[in-house]
Amino acid sequence: MLIGIHAKALSETYPTGVGFYTRYLLQYLLGLPEAGTHRFLLYLAKNGADQYPANITKKILSSPFLWTQSRLAIELLLHKPDVFFVPQHVLPKTAPKNSAVTIHGLEFERFPDHYAWQERMYLRWVTRDAVKRASCIIAVSNATKQDLMEFYRLPEEKITVVHHGAPQRISNIKYPISNKRMDTPYFLYIGRIEKKKNVDGLIRAFTIAKEKYKLPHKLILAGSIGFGFSSKKLSAISYKLKNQIEFLGYISEEAKWELLRNAEAFVFPSWCEGFGLPILEAQQAGVPVITSNISAMPEVAGPGGLFIDPSSPESIAEAMHRISEDRKLRENLIAAGYKNAQRFSWEKCAQETLNILIKP
Numbered sequence: 001m002l003i004g005i006h007a008k009a010l011s012e013t014y015p016t017g018v019g020f021y022t023r024y025l026l027q028y029l030l031g032l033p034e035a036g037t038h039r040f041l042l043y044l045a046k047n048g049a050d051q052y053p054a055n056i057t058k059k060i061l062s063s064p065f066l067w068t069q070s071r072l073a074i075e076l077l078l079h080k081p082d083v084f085f086v087p088q089h090v091l092p093k094t095a096p097k098n099s100a101v102t103i104h105g106l107e108f109e110r111f112p113d114h115y116a117w118q119e120r121m122y123l124r125w126v127t128r129d130a131v132k133r134a135s136c137i138i139a140v141s142n143a144t145k146q147d148l149m150e151f152y153r154l155p156e157e158k159i160t161v162v163h164h165g166a167p168q169r170i171s172n173i174k175y176p177i178s179n180k181r182m183d184t185p186y187f188l189y190i191g192r193i194e195k196k197k198n199v200d201g202l203i204r205a206f207t208i209a210k211e212k213y214k215l216p217h218k219l220i221l222a223g224s225i226g227f228g229f230s231s232k233k234l235s236a237i238s239y240k241l242k243n244q245i246e247f248l249g250y251i252s253e254e255a256k257w258e259l260l261r262n263a264e265a266f267v268f269p270s271w272c273e274g275f276g277l278p279i280l281e282a283q284q285a286g287v288p289v290i291t292s293n294i295s296a297m298p299e300v301a302g303p304g305g306l307f308i309d310p311s312s313p314e315s316i317a318e319a320m321h322r323i324s325e326d327r328k329l330r331e332n333l334i335a336a337g338y339k340n341a342q343r344f345s346w347e348k349c350a351q352e353t354l355n356i357l358i359k360p
């Protein structure tokens with residue numbers, strides 16, 4: 001069987017959630033023993049240094065704009081694989097009937113004001129189109145499955161839940177973090193600095209924690225700036241504690257793991273998540289997780305999360321205080337979090353995805 005895969009995300013210089021999902025999934029899927037009995041065709045926007053087994057063919061398709069619905073669509077019109085897999089929301093108009101698409105979340109439907117109107121309309125259009133035409137839909141969580149059924153009235157039997165995997169625990173990191181940062185305890189957030197992630201609520205919560213509980217900690221925010229934020233706005237909402245809040249921008253994988261393993265806690269008070277991979281990364285790194293009590297976050301964090309109401313900065317501040325004061329709670333969350341993360345594996349994700357692609 002020839003399985004075509006939309007692999008444009010492998011070309012990203014600065015991958016985010018979907019990019020990491022594509023990289024991890026393909027790495028493990030192509031390494032499965034059963035994958036050796038099939039042929040795979042990866043559609044890419046540019047060539048990379050990745051090495052693949054002999055049954056993998058790369059097709060480099062160049063296009064200055066609308067890559068999926070122009071250059072890739074033309075390729076699929078001329079040469080259709082037996083099965084086509086898209087690890088994101090956009091399905092080419094010429095895709096074969098036997099196509100599977102992964103939906104990573106419907107945050108743009110649940111909280112539409114957290115998106116620029118152009119992005120919201122685009123995501124709504126391509127997602128509705130993809131789930132209508134795909135023969136199978138992969139939802140990354142039960143929360144996302146329920147959203148698909150609620151917003152798009154999809155039949156339950158068309159949707160299969162396949163959870164992400166947890167990354168391997170990384171040790172012996174050599175990324176140097178400054179002595180100044182090491183000497184001061186800190187809470188950590190990693191993700192895009194944008195409205196839907198509730199970063200403004202996190203900063204308000206940290207301000208409360210400093211004023212009410214006199215915590216000595218800093219707050220470190222790592223990630224690119226997204227919708228609803230700018231450097232000017234970040235400075236404005238954090239002016240009271242400008243020396244206590246550090247903005248790092250986009251960071252490397254090495255920097256991410258080093259920051260995680262030295263944090264007092266990882267704080268992820270998002271309004272809505274299709275899955276929430278940073279939660280598992282923190283749990284793998286041995287860091288207690290403070291996260292929201294809604295959407296997919298309880299499903300992913302399991303017993304290893306300290307849950308808060310994202311609409312209440314006071315709730316987030318109290319959780320920070322509890323983590324910093326109660327060493328036993330912190331130890332229990334670390335142990336429960338690491339055990340919870342073992343429920344998720346990329347091998348399992350890859351096997352379940354392949355089973356969907358090759359089913360009769």
